Amino acid sequence: MSGSDAALGAVTGAGPAIWFELAVIAALLLVSAFLAAAETAFHLCSKAGLKALSDRAEPNASLALSLAEERDPLGAVLLILGGLVKILAVIFATALFVERYGRAGPVISALVMTLVILALVELVPRGLARHAPEAVARRLAPAVGPLYRTFGPAVSLARGLLDRAFSLRGTSAAATDASYSAQDEIAGALALGRSAGTLEKEDRDRLMGALDLGDRWVEEIMLHRSKIEMVDADLPANEILDLVLASAHSRLPLYRGERENIVGVLHVKDLLRAVNRRVHNGGTLADVDVMAVAKLPYFIPETGTLDEQLREFLKRRRHFALVVDEYGSLRGLLTLEDIIEEIVGEIADEYDVEQNPTLRPNISGEYLVDGAMTIRDLNRALDWHLPDEEANTVAGLVIHMAQSIPMPGQVFSFEGFRFEVLGRRENRITRLRIKPIPAPPR
Structure with a gap:
């Protein structure tokens, strides 16, 4: 056989081998892309969305939901398999x-496979899954299910050994999983919807207000005792009636001697009914016994959460509670309406005086803010992120940061904002001017 015939035989013999290797590499890359898409889809899919699809008997929705319930171990299986498949693809490549280019082969393989894996195996499949995670999860569920049933036990065993190792140190690997709750998932979805422009700010605030009730304390939103309208129970009935009719509130606490000594709660309807009965029976207004129609006061601790107190209000059919500290001293007042306002925003009727007008910046971008305004209300109104761990009100925040009670005219800058004190009454800051400080150019 001549030299040319031998060379031709070598080429024709090598051709099928090269195509076979290319086919194997392509198949491994397709499997890796499938695993990447599945891992992203099942990580991002909404269980609530899959449950709704399952209730409508959508194809594979129930299977996808059952797999999503095992999100963490399933994700571990898909990540491990995806890593193994990519390693095999790189080895074959x-x-x-090396067969084609000799010593330069590993370098060329690293460059080519890095680009191919990033573009075709990671970016494209994960991007498609991120765009519609529930739809992708439903389509891939029939293939993902057998993989999870096959390799899941091995991963569960490894997780058990890891948890055992953590337990020897007094902690648990599983404890970290509980930190991401359903509430966190909903809050993340709301934040994503707001940033994407698909959810209105008012809708997000209402939903977040309902979610946050368990993390908010009574003392954060109660009306301070210095602002509570009270009626002296020892006043004549006609004077009490005048005070009740002049008030914008339907319920008023009654006290005797000193304001701390609350002896009852008077409802305007109960008082008017008593007056009407007395007048119709030929009596006079002076004959009305106000304490006879007053209800017993309902006291609550300042340390309870709003979620707990809302349940108590509903269970006891109460709308009005007086807040006390651990020593029994009066701290403030809380109503059912106050808690509802944390969800739906300010509720006003024709008798309410607007206490927190709409915040609008002046031409310099400054906001005039009442010192008693809560930090939470300010953050909700303007989408700011001022800290509220150390103080409930804007004035309290400034005092905490300044470590003193500032005088009018003093200016402070912290948390990316400029605070100027405009008014002070005794030891209270009554008015501030606040302006966001622009971030320095990069």
């Missing part, structure tokens, strides 16, 4: 390039 390196062998192919």
Whole structure:
């Protein structure tokens, strides 16, 4: 056989081998892309959305939901398998390039496979899954299910050994999983919807207000005792009636001697009914016994959460509570309406005086803010992120940061904002001017 015939035989013999290796590499890359898409889809999919699809009997929705319930171990299985498949693809590619290009083969393989894996295996499949995670999860569920049933036990065993190792140190690997709750998932979805422009700010605030009730304390939103309208129970009935009719509130606490000594709660309807009965029976207004129609006061601790107190209000059919500290001293007042306003925003009727007018910046971008305004209300109104761990009100925040009670005219800058004190009454800051400080150019 001549030299040319031998060379031709070598080429024709090598051709099928090269195509076979390329086919194997392509198949491994397709499997890796499938695993990447599945891992992203099941990580991002909404269980609530899959449950709704399952209730409508959508194809594979129930299977996808059952797999989503095992999100963490399933994600571990898909990540491990995806890593193994990518390693196999790189090994086959390196062998192919070494065969074709010799010593330069590993370098060429690293460059080519890095680009191919990033573009075709990671970016494209994960991007498609991120765009519609529930739809992708439903489509891939029939193939993902057998993989999870096959390799899941091994991963569960490894997680058990890891948890055992953590338990020897007094902690648990599983404890970290509980930190991401359903509430966190909903809050993240709301934040994403707001940033994407698909959810109105008012809708997000209402939903977040309902979610946050368990993390908010009574003392954060109660009306301070210095602002509570009270009636002296020892006043004549006609004077009490005048005070009740002049008030914008339907319920008023009654006290005797000193304001701390609350002896009852008077409802305007009960008082008017008593007056009407007395007048119709030929009596006079002076004959009305106000304490006879007053209800017993309902006291609550300042340390309870709004979620707990809302349940108590509903269970006891109460709308009005007086807040006390651990020593029994009066701290403030809380109503059912106050808690509802944390969800739906300010509720006003024709008798309410607007206490927190709409915040609007002047031409310099400054906001005039009442010192008693809560930090939470300010953050909700303007989408700011001022800290509220150390103080409930804007004035309290400034005092905490300044470590003193500032005088009018003093200016402070912290948390990316400029605070100027405009008014002070005794030891209270009554008015501030606040302006966001622009971030320095990069």
